[in-house]
Amino acid sequence: MTQHSIVFLDRDSLIANLRRPAFAHTWAEHAHTKGSEETVARLAGTSIAITNKVPLREAELAQLPDLKMIAVAATGTDIIDLPACRARGIVVANIRDYARATVPEHTLALMLALRRQLIAYRADIEAGLWQQSSRFCLFGHPIRDLAGSRLGLLGYGALGKSVAQLARAFGMEVAVHNRSPIAEDGVIEVSFDELLATSDIISLHLPLTDKTRNMIGAAELARMKPSALLINTARGGLVDEAALADALTRGVIAGAGFDVLSKEPPLPDNPLLALRLPNFILTPHTAWASGEAMQLLADMLIDNVEAFERGAPINVVT
Structure with a gap:
């Protein structure tokens, strides 16, 4: 029986217990791996590579003849x-x-924090405004409920469906634009243009492809309601970041909540990093990273490796 060699290129990207596969193998892991040269050196002679965000392109693959699984x-x-x-x-x-x-x-x-102005009101308290108020409460930033508003979803896979379920529990109407028809009762399907024009909040749940890259740019932002929010927990490249920074600064839309950027870790000149606006929230790609989710991911990762070794691979992309 062939003994597989397994290398995890960026183990620090996963904070979870990772069991070893239940077959004969050698195992090596690296906290992180940078650059093509280091990637190739660490995978030399390896049959199974594990990667979260370390790229494996043609340039690397051409130098790794023993690689059988990623x-x-x-x-x-x-x-x-x-x-x-x-x-x-x-x-x-x-x-x-x-x-x-x-x-x-x-x-x-992100939706709740923006609609209820949590960042703005926290800043007011830190500035002492509530302490100086003549009333028991402090006004100054308009608060909007999620209930009764329209959520527009771009993409309706597993995550889009789960967002829709939560949104409906909050009393939101959900409209969807998806690349393929949706065979589900009660789903409001709309065109891309209608979703932009009628949604109070737009949330992105799409993969990054050549067709979806920068699908939200200056023209699309201008077609949104001035009171609308844009939420992106999918991929940073879906949105033209310079156009979004400009739209938020000029009040073209009411706010945005992002968990992803086009380059991660971000470059210092990313225009969204410079924004200091109460209507913009940026989190460092942590939407996926609850303890429960990371442990499930770790278990499924080894399930995939074991299934490949048995000759019956699962969750196959190629």
Whole structure:
């Protein structure tokens, strides 16, 4: 029986207990891996690579003839050259549906924080305004309920559906624009233009592809309601960040909550990093990272590796 060699390129990206696969193997893990040269050196002679965010492109794959499987410790596979893997017979498996609670909860938290002006009112208290108020409460920033408002979802996969379920529990109307028809009773399907024009909050739940890159730019932001919010817990490249910074600064839309940026970790000149606005919340790609979700991901990751070794791979992308 062949003994597999397994290398985890960025183990520090996963804070969870990671059991070892139940078959003969060697195991090596690295806190993080930077650059093509280091990636190739660490995967030399390896049959199974585990990566969360370390890219494996044609340049690396061409130097790794022993590689048989790439186990992605995430759902997104844009870091992997999938056509090159298919051509070389490399199996790529990802993690699916592990974040059905954590990402939707984070999405709703961003909506609630912005609609209820939590950041603005916290800043007021820190500035001493409540302490100086002539009334028992402090006004100054308009508060809006989620109930009765329209949530527009771009994308209706597992996460989009879970967000819709939570939104409906808050009394929101949910409208969806999806690339394929939705066979589900009660779903309001709308065109992209109608979703932009009629939604009080727009939430993105799409993969990053050549077709979806920068799908929200200056023109799309201008078609949104001035009172609308834009939420992105999917991929940073879905939105033109310079256009969003300009729209928030000029009041084209009312606010935005983001958990992702086009480059991570972000470059210092990213225009969203410079915003100091109470109507913009940026979190450091943590929507997926509840303790419960990371442990489920870790367990599913090894399930994928074990299934590959048995000759019956699951969650296959290629």
